[in-house]
Amino acid sequence: MLQKTAVYPGSFDPLTNGHLDIIRRASDIFGEVVVSVLMNRHKTALFSQEERMELIKEAVKPWPNVRVDLFSGLLVDYMRKNNITVAIRGLRAVSDLEYEFQIAHTNRTLYPDMETVFLMPGENYVYLTSSTVREVASLGGALDTFVPPHVAKALRAKFAK
Numbered sequence: 001m002l003q004k005t006a007v008y009p010g011s012f013d014p015l016t017n018g019h020l021d022i023i024r025r026a027s028d029i030f031g032e033v034v035v036s037v038l039m040n041r042h043k044t045a046l047f048s049q050e051e052r053m054e055l056i057k058e059a060v061k062p063w064p065n066v067r068v069d070l071f072s073g074l075l076v077d078y079m080r081k082n083n084i085t086v087a088i089r090g091l092r093a094v095s096d097l098e099y100e101f102q103i104a105h106t107n108r109t110l111y112p113d114m115e116t117v118f119l120m121p122g123e124n125y126v127y128l129t130s131s132t133v134r135e136v137a138s139l140g141g142a143l144d145t146f147v148p149p150h151v152a153k154a155l156r157a158k159f160a161k
């Protein structure tokens, strides 16, 4: 295992089994993994940042080297401030590449000491996104193959209101 801390940044609105698969893989490689939730300025999120953090904290309990945090502003500023030089991103399919390359190159231009490490989720998760999960939840569909049970419960509670 590498004696390095890596950040796994994202919106996580909500955490899916695909995110968890990436977290598990990252925790096998890096000494510490910080899952950091973006406090979105523009997007109106379904879950508040505190709710998203709590849902992630519950899900990462099996991995002692994973912790959960929040960030706002530029990812590179957060990384510099916390002395982190590795960012993890999940790459599901070729369709993710353009967006991810854009972000990774912009980040590297802003912070040349950093590296973005791409991890592939298991093939069961290549189609899975938080937005499709929100859509299924809003229409009352079954959620159990997409998200952990406590996230499914939180989604059902949101849309029962």
Ligand code: PNS
Pocket (backbone or CB within 6 Å): 009, 010, 011, 012, 038, 073, 074, 075, 076, 103, 106, 107
């Ligand atoms: O889960 P997401 O929404 O795909 O995550 C995107 C995220 C949070 C990694 C990205 O939007 C981000 O880092 N935003 C913070 C602002 C920033 O640093 N942008 C990168 C330069 S364009």
